[in-house]
């Protein structure tokens with residue numbers, strides 16, 4: 373499928389309160405084309421809760437439940453139960469939460485909903501920061517990145533959320549990127565057909581948070597995949613399948629670009645290049661990515 377073949381319906385209307393170049397609205401447009409109108413979305417505190425705009429006006433053309441930061445997956449479980457009582461099981465129940473609301477504050481509720489086998493889709497849009505409250509670090513912030521709470525660069529590596537989610541042995545786990553809309557659309561369409569908990573995590577490069585020019589959002593997402601910083605995969609029936617360039621990487625048909633090519637375009641990493649190149653931290657970043665791909669290789673190699 374090509375991007376021109378995606379459904380023409382739009383559920384994110386003009387007049388949202390997003391920054392220009394916002395990746396969250398790009399992602400929402402794509403996923404809602406796949407989900408369609410028969411969808412109830414749960415959104416905790418995050419940029420998207422602001423993007424919707426303020427009551428009585430809204431730019432979102434589907435029902436939304438805005439809920440406390442830590443409670444989105446629990447609220448989704450409640451909605452799924454209520455719909456079952458009403459005989460409306462065909463309605464898609466979807467959590468759309470940021471990385472702060474997923475890796476950190478909403479993790480317990482998400483784990484509980486996965487364990488209860490709630491029939492819903494949990495989508496994390498990962499901009500690697502708490503952007504709504506002014507660019508603080510989250511459990512998803514990369515090593516070395518500037519945020520307002522990691523002024524000299526983050527000292528720790530991000531959580532391996534993919535591994536945490538896969539450990540719940542739910543039917544479907546996938547990663548995606550707003551820079552590959554057809555891939556994202558296909559994954560949401562697939563998740564819609566599967567019963568039980570589904571998790572999709574979308575990398576969403578944020579211009580003000582990562583400090584790059586707003587016309588570079590798509591390019592920044594592509595480079596994340598081309599450098600191997602962001603892998604595209606699906607985990608289904610306990611099997612890992614890579615997609616697009618990530619498939620070519622794992623099969624040895626595409627050589628990952630050096631991470632510098634992604635890092636140097638973002639102001640949040642500028643201290644790694646100025647006043648002089650910080651060889652040690654750039655090497656550590658590259659090693660982190662190399663080790664992740666080594667782990668993936670071990671996962672797909674039969675014993």
Ligand SMILES: Cc1ncc(C[n+]2csc(CCOP(=O)(O)OP(=O)(O)O)c2C)c(N)n1
Pocket residue numbers: 417418419420441442469470471472473474477499501502503504505510
């Ligand atoms: C329990 C709780 N702690 C803190 C906040 C303040 N808060 C609201 S949105 C937000 C950041 C959300 O970050 P993320 O989930 O990554 O979404 P983003 O803003 O990046 O879109 C924070 C810290 C809150 N609303 N509730």
Ligand code: SF4
Pocket residue numbers: 389390391392393394395396419423499503504578579580581
């Ligand atoms: S801060 Fe980033 S994620 Fe939030 S509205 Fe602006 S561009 Fe979108």
Ligand SMILES: [Mg+2]
Pocket residue numbers: 470471472497498499500501502503510
């Ligand atoms: Mg965030």
